[in-house]
Amino acid sequence: MNGIDNLLEKYFNGVSSTEEEKRLKNYFKGAGVLPEHEVYRPLFAVFNNERQIKAPVMIFPYKKIKRPAFTRRIIIPAAGAAAVVLLAITLSTLNRRCPQPAEYVVIVNGKQVVNPYKARQYAESMFWEAEKIVERSHQPFREAADMKKNLNAEKILRETEQKIEYIKTNHAQ
């Protein structure tokens, strides 16, 4: 398996091509991995766990708009504006503190989601999706750290020593 050794050497020197890396991945995915190459299997197993990162699915909250009658179109905005002015005057005299921003603000394709419940639901699901993507991207780091822990030279030497000792004792009997 000189070919695999060469590929491994190139891989660890950082000069392997995508095609060569693919060959290595396929080799370690298969059943015919030679014992001397077993030590590298966890490394390539990590790469096999690579998944496609999917960005959050966009859900557009549709809203039906009814055209109101002409009188309503005039009276309602006027009444609304008057109410807003009155409210603003009352609030400014009663409370001079700065207004607090809303807890959730969601604007989908240029249109604000006005229903606070929908905005909250949408925001929470989007932040959760993004957190999951970032969390998933850290998975290879964690697996590599575990692998490093398992590739402890002292531990391997100690275990090999124990094996040799065991063989020696068995042969002596």
Place this chain on the structure above:
Amino acid sequence: MKKLFSIMLITLAFSAAASAQQIEKLFDKYMEDERFNYIYKKGSAGSILNRTDMENLKTDAFNIHFKSDRNKENEKMLILNSSNESFQKSFLAEVDKALETDKFENTSYVRNGKSNRVSEYVRKSSGTLEEVQVIENGSGNIVLKWEIYTVNNK
């Protein structure tokens, strides 16, 4: 005296405008753009422990009381949904430039597959910690996430 006070006020307003963060400007620029989704969440609203909190905690136990040394002020996200590759590239270039100008430090970069990337950036200043994540999935989705924390000095 009045004149002096006015000049001071104007200078203050100008310096505040000039020091406004580039990353903030980017959010302001695109939050109402039809190609984007914008999401803002005030920190205290329904907050959960995130990855850093979990790493600090080093436990998987449930129903525990945990007081983090940082409080999330707010977090916001811009999600680009566009198949226009040149716009994707120009948006990413704007993000990179803003992060560089605002002196964010790149803490991790994960390339997963051909065009899936997750990059993380951090900026610390007195009493404030900011984290930015840029997620690209190569099919027109780019997510820019910005979290702001106040840090309690122990």
